[in-house]
Amino acid sequence: MNLSALTNQDLILIKSPFKTRDEAINALIDKLYQQGKISDKTEFLNAVMQRESEGPTALGEGLAIPHGKSLSVKEAAFAVATIEGSIDWEGIDGDESVNLVFLLAIPSAEAGTTHIQLLTQLTTALVDDDTREAIVQAVSPANLFELLSQNIAKQSEESTQTESLVQNDSSELTVVCVTACPAGIAHTYMAAEYLEKAGKKLGIRVVVEKQGANGIEGRISNQDLQNATACIFAAEVAIKEVERFAGIPTIKVPVAEPIKRAESIIQEVIEKAKHNPRQANVTETSTPVEQKVSVKTELKQALLSGISFAVPLIVAGGTVLAVAVLITQIFGLQEVYETENSWLWLYRKLGGNLLGVLMVPVLSAYTAYSLADKPALGPGFAAGVAANLIGSGFLGGVVGGLIAGYVMRYVKKHIRLSPTFNGFLSFYLYPVIGTLIAGSLMLFVVGKPVALINTGLTTWLNSLSGSNALLLGLIIGCFVSFDLGGPVNKAAYAFCLGAMANGVYGPYAIFASVKMVSAFTVTASTMIAPRLFKDFEIETGKSTWLLGLAGITEGAIPMAIEDPIRVIGSFLLGSAVTGALVGWASIGLSTPGAGIFSMFLLTDNPLGAFASAGIWFGAALLGALISTITLIAWRKQAVSSGKFAV
Known part of the structure; x- marks a missing residue:
């Protein structure tokens, strides 16, 4: 990819006096808009800020690479700014001082191709300290553009030479490394580049495998694994196929560490290997390298992993079921819908079975997979089927x-055979033993008490009415809008899905209604009192209402970041009222992910379908009204007192 073709001198800002991250991002977005690279500044800003909310884009050494993938991007491009002084920017280890910003604009259709190639090449090119410093000190856009173009060409040539050296290297010491960050992009490749660079400086052969957004890249060969003296895991997430590295002296560090001290990390692992040499006759079924994390962290990762794999089934099943119901209601095809083996009946069964039959086994299987890798998948599915x-x-x-997961971790550690029987062990003994133990425990020991607890919870939820249901709705409402798609929101989502899976549909109806409150509030408040809001907040408000109709809370994030206490506080007040009202009305929703169309799919309906739909949507509007009035009042007070500058 020719990076210099994706920018130009008119997309470069030199020695800008920015004071905040948002100021820098907005200025670079203006440049991209002026050059015709994006069609809608607000939509692209929302995409960039949503990415910022998902994880840090400050990569250390004064560099930040924010990026957005959006339909508003006409063609891939990037804008650059050097900062006079520095600005604070969220990084992996807290706020970092940034003086160089690259803002990437990626068309949605190129999210998995151009996006990753551009990030990879940029982070690779900017690893060199001298090059990065020269770019920061550039005196004009033409000077910076020339420096960037020259470095890209130089980097390409050095990369080719490095590949040749690696293929012919016969160094005694070989260190294998794996880099992986949560997003699987920038830090993954920067950490790899710093490790390789440090290896060349120390005269040690360093082979790095990147486990990023594109899967495993630069996979370490079996020969390199056999020859490896030591291993480095620079990662914030679980390493894929970790069993390949069993027996090799290993250290694990955060993915940002090699950017700060790659040489000392390599020296540290070499020193460890001297005192604890690798085990002989390492096989693929040897004991995996232990990745020490707290039990709390391990359980959280396992549950989130299971939910993340189950969500696609939930969305797909719910959407298919919703389409079938809507077609039935719109065209009056109730008879077809109820007739066995008719086309509508089949769609109904397809969506329903994804939710009712597959969801729990998939959740169980991938929760187990997070704890004990592939051997736990079979027993995990068995435990899920037993739960059903x-x-x-x-x-x-x-x-x-x-x-x-824990059964298979124990089995893998204590049941091992000679290498001759590896196939028998992996493909027969492990899954059979795991399925029998996990399945038996679920069916005859643990499962029954859990079923009683589950039945009790279901009975309790079904019995809620009046003030109790109102309180439940209030709590769910606050959880949904507290962090707009973050961990607290996800906790509410998991609870509502669990209730829905047990045939209790009230919590999800609350969840779906409350999700509209924050988005509607942003639009209404900026329309009613624009003088109290910044330009980017007003632009954000023009489209946020549409995201609300789709059930997307993240559109409100840019405003919440700018003024978190007042904005989130107002959201909570309105969301609590909305949740309480829907809970009090005993309205249910059994089809997830339908957005505004959920009002046509409500169940239970003690007040009738029309009245229930009115209350469900009206509750969202009432909550948004309360939040809007509150936000305007608080913001007016803050602006008048000088605590907030517009």
């Missing part, structure tokens, strides 16, 4: 996945 058989539902799926 005994009626322990979503809660049983979670418990079954944890049981299967």
Whole structure:
């Protein structure tokens, strides 16, 4: 990829006096808009800020690479700014001082191609300290553009030479490394580049495998694994196929560490290898390298992993079911919908089975997979099926996945055979033993009490009415809008899904209604009192209402970042009222992910379909009204007192 073709001198700002991250991002977006690279500044800003909310884009050494993928991007491009002094920017280890910003604009259709190639080449090119410093000190856009173009050509040539050296290197010491960050892009490649650079300086052969957004890149060969003296894991997430590195002296560090001290990390692992040499006759079924994390962190990662794999089934099943129901209602095809083997009946069964049959086993299997890798998948599915058989539902799926994961971790550690029987061990003994133990524990020991707890929870939820249901709705409402798609929001989502899986549809109806409140508030408040809001907040408000109709809370994030206490506080007040009202009305929703169309799919309907739909959507509007009035009042007071500058 020719990076110099994706920018030009008119997309470069030199020695800019920016004071904040948002100021820098908005200025670079203006440049991209002026050059015709994007069609809608607000839409692109939302995409950039959503990415900022997902994880840090400050990469250390004064460099930040924010980026956005959006339909508003006409063609891939990037804008550059050097900063007079520095600005604070969120990094992996807290706020970092940034003096060089690259803002990438990527068309949605190129999210998995151009996006990753551009980030990879940029981070690779900017690893060199001298090059990065020269770019920061550039005196004009033409000077910076020339420096960047020259470095890209130089980097390409050095990369070719390095590949040749690696292929012919016969150094005694070989260190294998794996880099992986949560987003799987920038830090993954920068850490790899710094390790390789440090290896060349120390005269040690360093082979790095990147486990990023594109999967495993630069996979370490079996020969390199056999010859490896030591291993470095620079990662914030679980390493894929970790068993390949069993027996090799290993250290694990955060993915940002090599950017700061790659040489000392390599020296540290070499020193460890001297005192604890690698084990002989290492095989693929040897004991995996232990990655020490707290039990709390391990359980959280396992549950989130299981939910992340189950969500696509939930969305797909819910959408298919919603389409079938809507077609039935619009065209009056109730008879076709109920007739066995008719086309609508089949769609209904397809969507329903994704939710009712597959969801719990998939949740259980991938919860187990997070704890014990591939050998735990079979036992995990078995535990999930057992959970369905005994009626322990979503809660049983979670418990079954944890049981299967820990059982298989124990089995892998204590049952080992000679290399001759590796195939028998991996493809027969492990899955059979794991399935029998995990399945039996679920069916005859643990599963029954969990089913009783699950039944009790379901009965309690079904019995809620009046003030109790109102309180539940208030709590869910606050959880949904507290962090707009963050961990607290996800906790509410998991609870509502679990209730839905057990046939209790009230919590998800609350969740779906509250999700509209924050988005509607942003639009309404900026329209009613624009003088109290900044330009980018007003632009954000023009489209946020549409995201609200789709059930997307993240559109409100840019405003929440700018003024978190007042904005989030107002959201919580309105969301609590919305949740309480929907809970009090005993409205249910069994189809997830339908957005505004959920009002046509409500269940239970003690007040009738029309009245329930009115209350459900009206509650969202009422909550948004309360939040809007509150936000305008608080913001007016802050502006008048000088605590907030517009």
